[in-house]
Amino acid sequence: MKFMLALALLSLPAALAAQAPVPSDTPGKTASGISYTQPRDWTMTVKGSATIFAAPEANLNIAVVDAGEAESAQAAAAKAWAAYRPDAARTVRLVSPAARGDGWDERVGIAYETSPNERATVSALALRKDKGWTVVITDGAESTANKRSAATSVIQGSLRPAGYAPETFAGKAAHRLTPDRIQAIRDFVAESAKQLEVPGVGIALIDQGKVVWEGGVGVREIGGNEPVTAHTKFMVASNTKGMATLLLSVLADEGKLRWDQKVTDLYPAFRLGSDAVTQSTLVRHLVCACTGLPRKDYAFILADAGAPASDTFRQLAETQPTSKFGELFQYNNLMASAAGYLGGSLAYPKMELGAAFDKAMQTRIFGPLGMRDTGFDNAAAEKGDWARPHGLDVDGRMVEIPNTFNHLIVPHRPAGGAWSSAADMARYAQLELSKGLTPEGKRLVSEANLLERRKHGVPIGENGWYGMGLMERVVSGVTVVTHGGTLQGYHSSFFVLPDAGIGAVILTNADPGASMIAPYLRRLLEVVYDGKPEAAQDVAAVAARIKAQAQARRAKLTVPGDPAVLAGLATTYRSQIDGKISFSDRGGAKWMKAGFIEGPVATRKNADGTVSIVSAGGGAIGVEAVVGSKDGARTLTVRDSQHDYVYTEVR
Template identity: 65%
Template sequence: MSMPTLKTAASALALMASCMAVPAYAQSGDAPAIVQPDDWSLVQRDGLSIVTAPEGNLDIAVVDVGPADDALAAANAAWQVYAPNAQRTVELTTPAASENGWDQRVSISYATSPSEQATVNALALRQGEAWTVVIVNGAQSTANIRSAAVSLARDSVQAEGYEPEDFSDRTAHRLTPERIALLRDFVAEAAETLDVPGVGLALIDQGEVVFEGGVGVRSLNDPAPVDADTRFMIASNTKGMSTLLLSILVDQGQLDWDQQVVELYPSFRLGSDSTTNGTLVRHLLCACTGLPRKDWGFILADQDTPASDVFRQLSETAPTSAFGELFQYNNNMAAAAGYVGGALAYPDMEIGAAYDRAMDELIFQPLDMTDTTFDFAAGETGNWAPPHGLDVDGNQTVMSNHFNRGVYPYRPAGGAFSTASDMAHYVQLELSRGLTPDGARLVSEENLLARRERGVQVAESVWYGMGLFDEEHWGVPVVTHGGTLLGYHSNWYALPEAGVGAVILTNADTGAVMLRPFLRRLVEVLYDGHPEAMSQVEAAAARLDAQSQVRRQGLDIPGDPAVLEGLAAAYESPGIGTIAIFQNDGQTWIEAGSIRAPLATRSNPDGTVSIVSVGPGAISLEAEVGTQDGRRTLTLRDSQHVYQYTETD
């Protein structure tokens, strides 16, 4: 896709600002109200509103159904209005937490085949006896590219008369011991409900750390308790620190946010020459350059990949939308930003080592983050919390950290180990606008805050800056970022107007769904909000349990012998890597980059068959079995990419 070249700061900022306009509600006659995102088309008639993406292959339909026996009956009735000839099989039905004024919310997903690359789901909403159903139906690639618009439109469907809580005119309470106890008790209850073994927690109020410690144990195999100094992998929370490194280098005069990347790192390339020359430093960090996620590119790569491979991968990637048009989160761009910073700080070193040294000397040491490291050997020893994930039967299991080693070549985007105590020091810096906990100026206020300037919109009242999210919930401004790796999920929050911050680190995949409820509970405690957080956790726990059961029921374990025996021993995809199929203790296993696990098989709705890795954890490899030109193939897909592997001789 062609795109304009950005040669000046003014044009870059103009494009970034263009996507900040808030779409208006669309409503006509008796059609339901929905936000119509910019550039989306709208069709309305009695009882039905449909917004369609510019690509023409993704709809969000809102149907006022009226009374129905239950959520499934309401959804079936909605499909009859929206697409009466559609034939879809319900795969999963789960309760969702009540919000936006609805008395009941139920999520429904429908079965699709991998080759369809389709997104098909419904959200049934009840107010009193009347149901409204939101259907998302269409291309997975478009849903991914336009995720912000999808969130805006879907979340705009609110119950009649609903008025969200607004704390903008209230003064936050201080985090007294009693209120700290409420937060710690919530974390403990949520961890128990979600079967999370351990949680690191820190709370900051008016510049001081008022609590740091932990809940639970480091590992199901080790009763040692989590404390403030227990190391977790913090994943993409690393991004904000990498952008902090660049802020310091801007202060030092070594770069400018609106400087061309090729001026600083001449070997940098991104697609075409015009795109390369138009890429400014800020674009490496803004998630606004039209580059889709390409995480499977490094998941499938060999783990000894050098840091420089980040730049090779970017040179072979082209944006799918114009700069500043859409939110698309790309880890390779963030990794490149960190490595450019390292190369400027220590130009005579290998870029990975230069980045590690720059982060240690310019950020970790000044902030007294003594337990924060990119070194896996150091991170995985002593007081550390190993990752946990659900096995194929839904049981919480201690996992190897092998998979997460695959992030090391891309570590500026998410490869650090840290602790609740160390992360509290970082959040103190964010709240103090650039001062270390002992009051020294580490970075100018101007360049610290530049990272928070609102760029592309992500969802309603959520924007991405440069490695940070700037959000507003219930009238409360929040600066934040989260992190996700296999078995590790975490977040930090800074509430600048309240002078309050928090860090929450978990060592289980199920911990992911306690992070947003934790923010809700923090706001409830600070502003005496309605108690909703725990109901969100309970709904998430029910959803996880249902998802686990459906996943298990859809798999043939240990796999169809005819399919497994028909696999080649080795496959290869040029520029990506290799796949090995082998026997291990009488089971058929797969090894592909960071994936190493036993295999199951699954029959797809379109008659194809897939092999599926069934090791513990939320990340699983699925490949469609096939042939091409007489050679056996495996085809892997994410929302915007297809990875084709062919058997080797």
């Protein structure tokens, strides 16, 4: 299929506009009996074999197509496109296996070519049961897909073949984590790390309030021989958010704040977009991921180093929500950062914001909880027993990467700047299991204010809700309290099963470690409840997909970059608010520096004829800039799903 840019995303099937949206998530079935859930406020149209769900913005569709028998996943996808949008023409970029599950015998992901200027998301997921295929097509604006991620998860997560009864552990007694069961989990982690080429993993397991095992698998850095231990320090990234809301819980116990108090009552300088939005923002809104603020991470990824903690509040003042309070799940790091700094200012009002937060966390949380490996000092953390970050290079090989990139979180560290260890994260999980008691039995926080963080807020997908720095999910009938964290080369998560009295921690030091997180929970549930053995196949599928994705990305890049394109670049480009992008020659190669991203440069020809400059250093987080011009000046445009960052040459 040849790509044609003229097929505008906004020209989606017109029939959808006539449908009435549903007032709440509504279950249903396709003509062949495939079950689904139609999200609240979305419309639904049946067009032959296609059941088409349309977002309220009318620029994003998810089509569930009964494709019937086909010789392959790609053939099934071609039939699905013919039923959904016969006028569409897209080039397949990548076909990769996905893990089986939810009654499907085979799952295959298909990605299609798009250009950065389109701001489009176009993909298909082919699901096979016996000989019949069901294909899920996602087609529309990237900004809406990001904004409506919870709703798209509801649709995709609810799809199950006719007659399938989901596995459930509801009402089953949990097995205790005996030595043989602990060993089964440790063996799974070791094998998963090997398949995903993750150098080191820290884990901890808790049962009935006690740590039954803590330690590590693998090494702190690739090529080294120093093992990961229970006290090896990793960056835990967004797991810092739950720690920061724990600080707010303690301050609520002290009478220094109320969850439903206006932020401006406590911090008068706070501003968010308009005056009306500012005055509507309560303390709980800072950490609920429900205020309608989109992610704006490039604002600090591309920023110059050295910003103060107060920069969080400057950026929020320049940001306007894109949906109403409480309407949608939209994850925003700046709001969580503001929450932590608010807590610091209430605890130590005469100190600088960052220093006040650091001291408040040490005196109110880390110290009393006995988290001796945990803190925010990068210089101190990057000594002794610490895990180095790793990622894939441009050729898909695992390499150690500098941790300087992750220093970008310093000005916004309440959202993700903490270092911790498996041993310390176990103590944090124990506090959640005991509803506010330290492992030694001392009350750190009231049960009421600890549990306030778990109250169901906005949905994040099927049977999942965001609270305040924590998520709660119902997985196979089991309640799970959790949160994850991601930085360059670091991925972390913890899981608490309140009804079973069981907890688990996982910390990894490589980007593919992100793919261990969900299977780790699955393996825990298999061991505790005698579940079907699916976790191992999930890891195998994702390992194959990571390799395929790396190969597909490399095939599109010119490395080193196209000499003609590189010769046409200016030395320095500057944005009015986001710092600068500069280029230099190092050892005969062109290098880029864009905020905290630094490395060699590759180029890529896009489907619409434009050319992108792509950072080609190791790690999953990079920068891609479309080469252009405006008013006779050379420009580079960096985009995320909802923002444009335009850089103009410095003459």
